[in-house]
Amino acid sequence: MPDTTAKTTIELRILRYCPSTDTEPAFGSFQVPYSDDMSVLQALQEIKATLDGSLAFRWSCRMAVCGSCGMMINGEPKLACNTFLRDLAPGPVTVEPLQNFPIERDLVVTVGDFVKKIESIYPYVMPKVPKTVEEGTYLQTPSQMEAYASFADCINCMLCYAACPQYGANPDFIGPGAMALLQRYSSDSRDGGQQARLDQIRGEDGVWSCTAVGICSEVCPKQVDPANAVNQNKSNSALDFFLSGLRKESVT
Amino acid sequence: MSERRPYLRPQPRTWWAHPPYRAYTIRELCGVALAVYGAILLAGLVCLARGPAAFESYRAFLASPLSLALHLLLLAAALWHMVTWFRILPKTMPKLVWHGKLVPQALMTQAATLLAVGCSVALLALVVVVGAWS
Ligand code: SF4
Ligand code: FES
Numbered sequence: 200m201p202d203t204t205a206k207t208t209i210e211l212r213i214l215r216y217c218p219s220t221d222t223e224p225a226f227g228s229f230q231v232p233y234s235d236d237m238s239v240l241q242a243l244q245e246i247k248a249t250l251d252g253s254l255a256f257r258w259s260c261r262m263a264v265c266g267s268c269g270m271m272i273n274g275e276p277k278l279a280c281n282t283f284l285r286d287l288a289p290g291p292v293t294v295e296p297l298q299n300f301p302i303e304r305d306l307v308v309t310v311g312d313f314v315k316k317i318e319s320i321y322p323y324v325m326p327k328v329p330k331t332v333e334e335g336t337y338l339q340t341p342s343q344m345e346a347y348a349s350f351a352d353c354i355n356c357m358l359c360y361a362a363c364p365q366y367g368a369n370p371d372f373i374g375p376g377a378m379a380l381l382q383r384y385s386s387d388s389r390d391g392g393q394q395a396r397l398d399q400i401r402g403e404d405g406v407w408s409c410t411a412v413g414i415c416s417e418v419c420p421k422q423v424d425p426a427n428a429v430n431q432n433k434s435n436s437a438l439d440f441f442l443s444g445l446r447k448e449s450v451t
Numbered sequence: 452m453s454e455r456r457p458y459l460r461p462q463p464r465t466w467w468a469h470p471p472y473r474a475y476t477i478r479e480l481c482g483v484a485l486a487v488y489g490a491i492l493l494a495g496l497v498c499l500a501r502g503p504a505a506f507e508s509y510r511a512f513l514a515s516p517l518s519l520a521l522h523l524l525l526l527a528a529a530l531w532h533m534v535t536w537f538r539i540l541p542k543t544m545p546k547l548v549w550h551g552k553l554v555p556q557a558l559m560t561q562a563a564t565l566l567a568v569g570c571s572v573a574l575l576a577l578v579v580v581v582g583a584w585s
Contacts (some may be wrong), residue, residue, distance in 0.1 A: 218456035218457075223458060224458060249522050300459075303455065340551075342548045342551045345546070345552065367462035368462060410479075411542065413472055413474075413539050427543075430543040431544070433543070
């Protein structure tokens with residue numbers, strides 16, 4: 200049996216940035232004692248507790264559920280709580296804030312833009328015909344649920360955005376995560392909001408910035424397959440374009 | 452007091468040349484090879500329209516070692532384009548639910564690849580039969 204309590208140290212090279220004193224980010228190095236069962240998040244907590252209390256990073260659940268601890272670990276977008284030092288030994292391990300996002304401080308990035316995108320695609324079921332309480336609940340078969348279930352697993356961690364070169368080139372691109380959420384609702388048999396959502400994703404800043412690179416699906420820690428969501432909606436968006444001439448637009 | 456001064460690191464200009472994006476770049480470049488092959492076929496049509504002498508020189512070009520090497524290269528690129536595109540084909544398709552279960556993406560890729568191989572073999576057989584017959 201390997202001894203999982205044995206302590207040894209590993210070097211973490213962390214990109215630091217303090218907006219009030221630094222003109223640009225620079226790496227700082229830390230030697231951290233670690234054991235086999237320690238995650239990168241725990242290493243960061245150890246540094247904050249014992250070596251440098253000013254280190255800034257986000258986390259909450261420490262179990263790959265909340266999506267707060269996304270960062271670049273050895274150049275790849277990862278959840279820090281779900282990435283173990285034993286897989287990165289002997290190091291050094293580089294830790295940087297998520298690529299493609301503005302850095303607020305150290306490993307903390309700006310998320311406001313992403314939240315706006317999520318809000319823009321109506322992230323809730325919009326029933327075709329609203330039911331009263333007396334009329335009962337909306338029913339769905341297991342097959343109908345399968346059609347969107349994987350998209351409902353998204354934890355908004357933004358790893359897919361950090362992996363997407365097209366989002367890097369065009370920050371207005373709606374991006375993979377928001378499209379996964381869009382598809383979660385638009386392919387729900389109880390939903391009637393498909394048209395309203397399609398209206399939000401036309402053009403270059405909608406689905407059409409995507410060139411099917413596909414790395415978003417590879418880095419997703421929840422196997423959501425956001426690339427599938429984006430590309431299904433290219434077909435939907437194209438069809439919508441051709442059908443829009445036939446549709447009677449309601450002018451208000 | 453807090454001070455906000457978000458710092459955006461620029462995207463590396465050569466992102467497309469490095470892993471994990473390199474495979475994507477190669478897949479897309481293979482599409483250019485397909486266009487080149489299309490242009491070669493088109494040149495044949497143009498030569499045909501220009502008369503027997505032009506078409507003869509086109510055929511001579513096709514038989515040259517340079518053209519053979521080029522065609523081998525283009526074939527390899529076309530095959531790679533096919534393999535890699537069928538790999539991402541399931542990403543472009545709606546989810547298929549069969550008897551309440553999702554159809555695995557690998558199965559879609561295999562089915563599409565088999566279909567393409569089947570069509571290619573049938574086309575090749577047709578060419579051989581027609582060639583022997585005429
Ligand atoms: S699709 Fe995956 S990688 Fe993207 S935000 Fe959702 S969980 Fe994270
Ligand atoms: S801390 Fe919640 S996902 Fe890592």
